[in-house]
Amino acid sequence: MTLVLASRSAGRRAMLENAGLTFASDAANVDEDAVKGALRAERAPVERAAEALAELKARRVSPRHPGCLVLGADSMLECEGRWFDKAPTMAQARAQLLALSGREHRLVTSAVLVRDEQRIWHHTAVARLTMRPLSEAFLDSYLEAIGGLALSSVGCYQVEGRGLQLFASIQGDFYAIVGLPMVELLGQLRTLGELPS
Amino acid sequence: MTLVLASRSAGRRAMLENAGLTFASDAANVDEDAVKGALRAERAPVERAAEALAELKARRVSPRHPGCLVLGADSMLECEGRWFDKAPTMAQARAQLLALSGREHRLVTSAVLVRDEQRIWHHTAVARLTMRPLSEAFLDSYLEAIGGLALSSVGCYQVEGRGLQLFASIQGDFYAIVGLPMVELLGQLRTLGELPS
Numbered sequence: 001m002t003l004v005l006a007s008r009s010a011g012r013r014a015m016l017e018n019a020g021l022t023f024a025s026d027a028a029n030v031d032e033d034a035v036k037g038a039l040r041a042e043r044a045p046v047e048r049a050a051e052a053l054a055e056l057k058a059r060r061v062s063p064r065h066p067g068c069l070v071l072g073a074d075s076m077l078e079c080e081g082r083w084f085d086k087a088p089t090m091a092q093a094r095a096q097l098l099a100l101s102g103r104e105h106r107l108v109t110s111a112v113l114v115r116d117e118q119r120i121w122h123h124t125a126v127a128r129l130t131m132r133p134l135s136e137a138f139l140d141s142y143l144e145a146i147g148g149l150a151l152s153s154v155g156c157y158q159v160e161g162r163g164l165q166l167f168a169s170i171q172g173d174f175y176a177i178v179g180l181p182m183v184e185l186l187g188q189l190r191t192l193g194e195l196p197s
Numbered sequence: 198m199t200l201v202l203a204s205r206s207a208g209r210r211a212m213l214e215n216a217g218l219t220f221a222s223d224a225a226n227v228d229e230d231a232v233k234g235a236l237r238a239e240r241a242p243v244e245r246a247a248e249a250l251a252e253l254k255a256r257r258v259s260p261r262h263p264g265c266l267v268l269g270a271d272s273m274l275e276c277e278g279r280w281f282d283k284a285p286t287m288a289q290a291r292a293q294l295l296a297l298s299g300r301e302h303r304l305v306t307s308a309v310l311v312r313d314e315q316r317i318w319h320h321t322a323v324a325r326l327t328m329r330p331l332s333e334a335f336l337d338s339y340l341e342a343i344g345g346l347a348l349s350s351v352g353c354y355q356v357e358g359r360g361l362q363l364f365a366s367i368q369g370d371f372y373a374i375v376g377l378p379m380v381e382l383l384g385q386l387r388t389l390g391e392l393p394s
Contacts, residue, residue: 020342020359132384138393145217162217165392170380174371183367187329195362196335 002068006057012073015180028060046078047124050110058114069194070114075179077154079105086154093150094143102133109176111185123184125176132168199265200391203254209270212377225257243275244321247307255311266391267311272376274351276302283351290347291340299330306373308382320381322373329365
């Protein structure tokens with residue numbers, strides 16, 4: 001296996017490890033805000049933005065790993081046309097959660113495999129989540145309970161933890177939520193002969 | 198919160214804890230094989246069997262917890278009309294995986310809330326999983342890698358781990374796979390006033 005994960009995400013690393021893969025990690029430095037701003041200006045759909053960022057991350061480190069498969073990934077959140085990023089402060093996390101409260105949003109995760117700076121595969125997965133209407137009191141106690149974790153994910157919630165209490169429904173591809181389309185990725189690695197079948 | 202989990206499953210306990218719930222555990226002793234045999238004899242659908250077992254587990258311990266909400270849960274696997282149980286030996290785990298290889302199966306999880314021996318809520322979630330055709334060589338190396346874990350789940354695989362490599366597709370309600378319909382359960386606990394909204 002000559003797989004390189006071009007991501008700093010501990011969750012993505014854990015997912016690959018849990019699935020029994022052997023891989024190296026080499027995270028790319030990408031100015032995500034600049035890329036998102038440019039794509040936003042040309043009215044790109046959120047799926048294309050996630051795919052572009054995933055590909056950029058993989059391409060950026062590919063020259064350092066000749067012949068290797070480099071995996072880039074990106075997750076984005078869109079609600080009624082607005083894109084959400086990680087919140088830098090608890091006050092902004094609170095404002096984001098209030099903006100999502102009572103509405104459906106989409107979590108889009110794209111994964112791209114690059115070898116020698118050529119894209120050889122990509123897959124984009126989508127989940128639809130409906131947040132229930134949150135009371136101010138609930139929101140305050142929720143943020144107090146999770147603390148800084150609210151700043152570590154794009155939606156300011158963690159579905160694998162207490163964040164599950166925020167939702168009225170979760171539909172679509174669960175792996176879009178966890179940040180890697182694992183079934184499709186493993187399938188492609190088998191097709192490429194990088195995993196036994 | 199006056200919730201009692203009538204299950205020995207470490208996974209279910211962890212899910213409730215991760216979601217921020219406070220609860221007690223009191224597992225029921227239920228002769229699952231006898232119940233399944235009786236339901237099988239009357240040609241019950243697998244959904245009804247999972248629901249009956251979940252309810253039985255909750256009812257069994259309910260008298261020990263007057264006034265409390267008791268949560269029973271059960272997961273069952275059905276493939277082309279056949280019900281699968283946990284395998285008692287590695288040889289039987291291997292035979293089960295071969296029987297599932299190349300086919301679609303359904304994982305059905307039912308959860309039931311009982312208070313004072315009265316059922317007050319239930320929800321049944323279904324996931325459809327298609328196992329890719331597994332080579333004998335892959336199967337042997339897979340079973341060697343996971344060892345006794347093959348005996349700990351109804352499908353002899355663990356989707357949260359290396360078992361993900363067995364699948365061509367996973368669809369439907371992910372929480373059916375993990376063993377508790379968490380979103381619906383949390384919603385019901387809010388409706389009952391057992392969780393803040």
